[in-house]
Amino acid sequence: MSELTVPRFEKLSYTLQDTCYYVREAFAEYLMKGLQTEQIHSRYYALLFICAHEPEAALIKKIRSFIQKRFSLLSIKQHESTVLGSSFVRLIHLLAHHPDFTIATEDLFIFAQYIKFFLSCAATADNVSFLYHIVQKIKLSKDVVADELSQNSYALSDLASLLIKHKCNEVSWPLDAYAGHVDLHSKLYKSLASGTVQNEVK
Numbered sequence: 001m002s003e004l005t006v007p008r009f010e011k012l013s014y015t016l017q018d019t020c021y022y023v024r025e026a027f028a029e030y031l032m033k034g035l036q037t038e039q040i041h042s043r044y045y046a047l048l049f050i051c052a053h054e055p056e057a058a059l060i061k062k063i064r065s066f067i068q069k070r071f072s073l074l075s076i077k078q079h080e081s082t083v084l085g086s087s088f089v090r091l092i093h094l095l096a097h098h099p100d101f102t103i104a105t106e107d108l109f110i111f112a113q114y115i116k117f118f119l120s121c122a123a124t125a126d127n128v129s130f131l132y133h134i135v136q137k138i139k140l141s142k143d144v145v146a147d148e149l150s151q152n153s154y155a156l157s158d159l160a161s162l163l164i165k166h167k168c169n170e171v172s173w174p175l176d177a178y179a180g181h182v183d184l185h186s187k188l189y190k191s192l193a194s195g196t197v198q199n200e201v202k
Helices: 004-015 021-036 040-054 055-077 080-096 105-122 130-136 145-170
Strands: 140-144 190-191
Touching: 004 021, 004 040, 004 080, 004 190, 021 040, 021 130, 040 055, 040 080, 040 105, 040 190, 080 105, 080 130, 105 145, 105 190, 130 145, 140 145
Parallel strands: none
Antiparallel strands: 140 190
C-alpha cells in the first residue's frame, strides 16, 4: 500500500472494527502477511492494535502472537525502537481521532483497553522507559492534523502513563528516566513552543 493521508489511514483502521468478522479477519490477515514479508510499511503495525476489542478469541490471540514475534525479531535486528515508537505514537493519534472517543470515564475505560493491548504485546523491561518518554513527549506537542483534538491526545497520554506505571508495579519493572532523544512523527505532532506548554497542557 502506498502512503495514505492521515485521515485515510484513520478510516482504514476502522476496517478492523467492521461488524462482519470475515472483513476483520481478512484485513488483519492481509496486514500480518504484508508486514511479515515487508511488502507494506511498518507504519501499519499501529492498525493491528485497533483489534484490542476483537470478540473472536482465536483472532485476537493470533494477532497478539504475531506482534510479539515480530517485535522480538525487530529487537534482534535493532530496529525495534523506530517501529515500536512509531506504532505507539500512531496508536495514540488514531485513538485521539476515533469518533467514539470522549474524556468521559466510561469511554476512557473502553479506550484503556487499546493501550493495555499494546503494552501486553510490546512492552518489556528494556523498552518501558522509552514508551513512557513517548507519552510525556506527546503532552508537550500539539496535533498537526486537528489542533482542536490535541486535548484528546493529552488525555490519552495521561491514561497511558498511568497504565505504564501500573504495569511496571505489577511486574516489578524499573521505570527509569529515558536518556535518548525522541522525535514524534511530524505529520501527526509538533512540539509546543516552550512558552505555551503550561497553557496548553492542563
